[in-house]
Amino acid sequence: MEFPFTGEPIPASEEAVYAAFPSYRQHGLAMFGPDRVVYSADALPILQKLYQTPLHADDLWLLTPPKCGTNWMSELAWLVNHDCDFQAAQAYLTPDRAHFLDMPLLVSSSRREAMVAAGNRMVMSITDRPRPWHIQTHLPLNFLPPALLDTCKVISVVRNPKDAVVSLYKMLQLNDTLSPELTVDQYAELYMTGRRFGAPFFSNVLRAWEQRNHPNMLFVTFEEMKQDLRGVIKRVAAHLGKQLTEKQLEQLERHLSFESMKDNQWVNKENLGFRKPDSSTGERRAFMRKGQTGDWKNHLSAEVAQKMDVWMEENLRGTGLELVTQLPQK
Ligand code: A3P
Numbered sequence: 248m249e250f251p252f253t254g255e256p257i258p259a260s261e262e263a264v265y266a267a268f269p270s271y272r273q274h275g276l277a278m279f280g281p282d283r284v285v286y287s288a289d290a291l292p293i294l295q296k297l298y299q300t301p302l303h304a305d306d307l308w309l310l311t312p313p314k315c316g317t318n319w320m321s322e323l324a325w326l327v328n329h330d331c332d333f334q335a336a337q338a339y340l341t342p343d344r345a346h347f348l349d350m351p352l353l354v355s356s357s358r359r360e361a362m363v364a365a366g367n368r369m370v371m372s373i374t375d376r377p378r379p380w381h382i383q384t385h386l387p388l389n390f391l392p393p394a395l396l397d398t399c400k401v402i403s404v405v406r407n408p409k410d411a412v413v414s415l416y417k418m419l420q421l422n423d424t425l426s427p428e429l430t431v432d433q434y435a436e437l438y439m440t441g442r443r444f445g446a447p448f449f450s451n452v453l454r455a456w457e458q459r460n461h462p463n464m465l466f467v468t469f470e471e472m473k474q475d476l477r478g479v480i481k482r483v484a485a486h487l488g489k490q491l492t493e494k495q496l497e498q499l500e501r502h503l504s505f506e507s508m509k510d511n512q513w514v515n516k517e518n519l520g521f522r523k524p525d526s527s528t529g530e531r532r533a534f535m536r537k538g539q540t541g542d543w544k545n546h547l548s549a550e551v552a553q554k555m556d557v558w559m560e561e562n563l564r565g566t567g568l569e570l571v572t573q574l575p576q577k
Contacts, residue, residue: 253291274288297348314414319404319508328487340513342371386446397463408438414536514535
């Protein structure tokens with residue numbers, strides 16, 4: 248099955264995008280498919296390849312927009328699927344236990360070639376991995392193999408975009424993808440227009456939400472995980488056809504708490520350079536940053552927060568989906 252979309256280059260005259268993502272100036276960015284998903288201008292062959300990822304009924308696919316709880320749910324689902332083998336979970340979530348499908352899209356072609364040549368497993372071909380596969384991806388559903396939902400178990404996690412955009416901004420700053428001059432408000436404006444690297448937030452979320460009643464789809468929100476982690480663990484176990492004892496539930500709940508995950512080297516991406524303190528300020532720069540709902544209030548201006556409310560309201564109207572930006576105190 249051929250990837251059905253092409254790319255339309257983003258011209259150099261779109262200065263705001265290139266100023267935000269300066270490292271893409273040289274090779275350029277393009278918009279792919281009807282939702283105008285932004286990747287490097289040379290991404291088409293990779294998108295074609297990922298569209299043809301082989302499917303097997305015993306693989307698990309995890310679909311999320313960035314910073315919506317991918318690694319949290321990935322650790323949860325991996326442990327449920329591996330009968331709570333906490334010993335075996337002492338290996339890096341990515342790339343040892345989970346395959347991050349979009350990784351080759353996130354690096355420049357020259358960097359990718361160097362990583363492949365060095366045998367870096369973050370960019371290994373999925374077909375070189377032992378099965379069953381545990382796959383994480385930020386790609387929207389229409390960029391994935393068309394028979395995915397009819398073949399595999401799929402879990403989708405989304406989060407309110409006000410917290411997701413702050414979390415993404417912080418991470419892209421940490422890995423030097425964003426211009427250091429770009430403010431979080433400016434990045435949030437690009438996020439709302441969709442003129443930034445990756446899939447526009449709402450088209451990605453709503454494509455998964457539309458499939459929420461498919462028997463192979465489990466749709467969960469970050470805020471549900473925050474409010475009722477035990478309930479979500481039980482839903483995942485039911486989705487994957489696994490039985491958990493009361494003791495396993497307790498162990499999982501403890502293991503998956505933010506307090507525990509923030510110090511867990513296997514999920515905290517220390518292998519990918521996170522968690523090093525800032526050399527000048529000494530600030531803690533971990534992948535597991537705050538893990539809160541409502542942290543956007545500490546970062547977004549009132550004006551941009553209000554714009555985001557209007558944008559959320561417009562995009563969610565009539566969909567039945569609610570994204571909570573604030574949780575009651577426990
Ligand atoms: P913050 O940056 O707001 O802290 P992803 O895995 O999709 O990249 O999402 C990362 C976000 O999920 C980060 O958000 C991270 O702290 C949060 N997260 C990860 N594990 C968590 C946990 N156990 N409890 C709460 N939040 C968690």
